[in-house]
Structure formats: structure tokens, C-alpha cells
Amino acid sequence: MSDILMKLHGNRLAAPLARALGLPKPVKLARAAGGYEARPFEGKSALLCAAAGGYAAAALRGVLEEAGAAVLAAPPDDERWQAAIVVMDATGCRAPADYRALYDAFHPVMRRMARNGRVLVLAPLHQAGGDPVQAAVARGVEGFSRSLGKELGRKGVCVNTAYAAADALDRLAGVVRFFCGAQSTYVSGQAVRVTARVAAPASAAPAAPRQVQVLAGKTALVTGGARGIGKAIVERLSQEGARVICLDVAGAAEEMRSTCAQYGAMPLSLDITAPGAPARLADFLRSEGGGVDILVHNAGVTRDRTLSNMQPQEWDLVVNVNFAAIAAIDAELLSRGLLREQGRIVYLSSISGVAGNFGQTNYAATKAALIGYAAAQAPLLAPRGICVNAIAPGFIETAMTAKLPFFTREVGSRLNALMQAGQPRDAAELVAFLSSPGACGVSGETIRVCGQGVMGA
Ligand code: NAD
DSSP states (O other), X not given: OOOHHHHHHHSTTTHHHHHHTTOOOOXXXXXXXXXXXXXXXXXXXXXXXXXXXXXXXXXXHHHHHHTTXXXXXXXXXXXXXXXXXXXXXXXXXXXXXXXXXXXXXXXXXXXXXXEEEXXXXXXXXXXXXXXXXXXXXXXXXXXXXXXXXXXXXXXXXXXXXXXXXXXXXXXXXXXXXXXXXXXGTTOOSOEEEEOSOSOOOSSSOSOOTTOSSTTTTOEEEEETOSSHHHHHXXXXXXXXXXXXXXXXXXXXXXXXXXXXXXXXXXXXXXOTTXXXXXXXXXXXXXXXXXXXXXXXXXXXXXXXXXXXXOOHHHHHHHHIIIIIHHHHHHHHHHHTTOEEEEEEEEEEOOHHHHHOOTTOHHHHHHHHHHHHHHHHHHXXXXXXXXXXXXXXXXXXXXXXXXXXXXXXXXXXXXXXXXXXXXXXXXXXXHHHHHHSGGGTTOOSOEEEESSSBSTTO
16 A cells, blocks of 8 residues: 555645645655665664663674674764664663763754664663662653654654663674664664573574574464465565464465465464364474474454444454464463474564554453563563563554555554554564564563554553
């Protein structure tokens, strides 16, 4: 679907009217097409700023240089220079006066940010029971970067925060590469905790940042993979070298055939709510190589209606597909040891699960449940090196959102800092990151891919 506002502003005759009416002018977002690169920031400069007394700057410098960036400590005098990547080590912010370092770092570059630039701010990870003022100051760093995202969104710049534990600096590489790279289009205003809680692999370093095809040798299962976001996830995981099993209902057979042929995935026709579905899936995985490394619970449905008008079968269907079947599948696969060590689980939640939504009591209940489920599963599976996370898409252009009336669709897709809808690829990039070895410091989190939507923000 083409963006109507971009079309108007790009049309010689219509543009003056669009400007006179004050219609927002969304920027064309840059998106990666291929898989991860060994040195994705080659040819780019990265501005690395730091508040005094922080602990992450040296690690950040190493990660940025390894990714190919020329690291600068201050903006150069050259007036043509624009900031494509800005990373701020704010782990030294412990008292309100330390915020001044944020002002000093960002004030000089606000007008010099490049279109589609990236900003990542590292905040100290507060330990429960610690100094309340330090905790508050750390949280304030998140407020700062969320506001920065809103100011810079019109340039397509994404701004995110990472709360980094001091003992998890060796797990920053994947996080920096994702949030400062072309893959994080439409992920803005987010805060993610990076910790060493999940057990690292016994043999190798936790992340393999120089590796391309980071999922080579892994098997992934994507439910609802025939179309929409699921199809983009199948594509993205295949690009990274994973062997992908694409599960969908028999009614989607045609789309599934085409998706599997396109990306070399293995089809599995199954309704996840059918009686005995978890056991059938488990048997299939056992016979096909003995298990999976990556489990993406993407299948989901809507039956939108106000609660007063909702039929019980609409309620039950949404609860069964979006949550009950997922919990049943996880229980079966985990009890039969079919999710391998160092595995990954990703749930497709929704911003409706974060904020609630009119006419979506059933859907929002299930999507919020997935947020709680990821947080509760994470510590249980951490000793086995398994990371469990959820993503919460905002307005993504798929068959699901195409069903909405024009006006609802237009408004829904504009209410974010980037003033446009996201693409299935954007959600798939976030899933690919959370499925990768580089996400070994991230577990129990819910990350929104919503262009920093105003809903629930
Ligand atoms: P979609 O309707 O285009 O695709 C969903 C897929 O799930 C379909 O292929 C469908 O056949 C499959 N599916 C449905 N019920 C199933 C079942 N019982 N067993 C197996 N497969 C089943 O939806 P989408 O927009 O691609 O959404 C994918 C996920 O992202 C969903 O969980 C959705 O709730 C979530 N999400 C989407 C958006 C958005 O804007 N598109 C926003 C927030 C969350």
C-alpha cells in the first residue's frame, strides 16, 4: 500500500495544497533488504558521547569500531557533516545534575541529525533495593530519549534506550548493531534491559558479532507464517541461514505453498487450536531433526467488537488462538525437551496489549497476557540459555489491518513519531534480532515496533 501523504507531497500539483493544509510530511524510511553484514557501519561515523563516571563507553567504542564505524568524540567542524549514528553512554548519570551531560551531548547535534539516523542511549541498570534517587535518574534518561525520539521522528530517526548492567557489557554488540543499524526502522522510543541473567553458551563468546548468517545451523518454527508479518519473519530468518518450518492453517495452503517455495521453508499445515495440535507439532519436530532452536508464536486473529456486542464464540476464538494454544504448545515442547539450549522464543503481542483498545477487549487481553508470559517464562528458561521475549507491533500494513475502514486506517497509521505505517519487514527484523545469538542479553522484555506510537506511550 503506498502512503497517501507521501504521494501528495511528492506530486507537483498537489504538494502546495498539502503544505497549505499543514498535512504531515512523513519521510521515506530506509530499510535493509538483505541479511546482516559483518561490518554494517563501514563508511559511517558514529558520535560516541559519555557522561562522566560511566562504565560502558570503552565497550561501546569497541563494538562500534568492530562494526566498521569511525568513532568521533565530538561533532566535526565540517558543516556538511551529519550524524548518522549517535551513541551516548549515560551510565554515569546518578544525580539530577548529571543530566546536563545529555543536554551537552545532544544540543549541538539536533539540527545535524541525518535522515533515518539512529540514536542509542545507555542508562545504568538499577538494582532493586538501591538508591531511589539513582533509580529515578536512570529512569529519567529513558524519558529524555523518548522525547528525543518524538522530536527527531519527522526525520525518520529512531531513538532507543538500553539499560545496561555493568556485568553484561560483553552482550552489547548485538544490541548496538540492531538499534544503530538499518534493521531497527520503525523501532523507536523503546527501552530494553541488557543483563547477564541468561546463561551464556559453555564454549563460545555470548555474541558472534562478526558472523553473517547468524542463524546458520538453527531450526526455526514460525506459526501463521503463510502471509503478513509471519511471511516476512520466514523470509528474514531464512536470510540468516535458519532452516524454517512455516506453520499455518489448511485454509492458507495456497499462500503457504508460495511462501515456502519463495524462501525454501518447510510447510506444516496445522490449526494450533485443533484438538491434539501441540502433540502433533511436537511429533513433527521430533521426526524432523529432533527439535527447534527458535520458536516464533506469530499466529493471531482479531474479532473486534465492543464487549456489549461480542459473541461468546468470538471471545473464545481469540483467547484460544492468541494465547491458550501458545501456552499449550510451549508446555508440550518444553516438557518433551524439544526447544534446544540457547534457544529463543518470541511472542507476537500488540500495542493493544500495552494500552488496551476500543473494541478489542478479547484481543488486548490475550496480547497483554503474552507480555506477562514472556516476563514470567524468561527467568525459568534462563539457566538453559533460552531468551524469551515479546514484540508489540503498532500499525503494520498487512491483511489484518487492510480490513479496517479507510479513516480508521489512516488515523491509526499516523499516530506515531514517524507519521506512517510500518511494514511486515520491520516486525520481522525485530524478531530476527531477538532470535539471534546477539540478543543473548535480552530476555523477559517486550519491545514495540510501532514508530513510537502515541497509544500507550
Ligand atoms: P495476518 O492475519 O495477516 O496473518 C496471521 C496468520 O496467522 C495467517 O496466515 C493465519 O492463517 C494464521 N493463523 C490464524 N489462526 C491460526 C491458527 N489457529 N493456527 C495456525 N495459524 C493461524 O496477521 P498479521 O497482521 O500478519 O499479524 C501477525 C501477528 O502480529 C498476529 O499475532 C497479530 O495479532 C500481530 N499483530 C499485528 C499487527 C498489525 O498491525 N498487522 C499489529 C499488532 C500485532
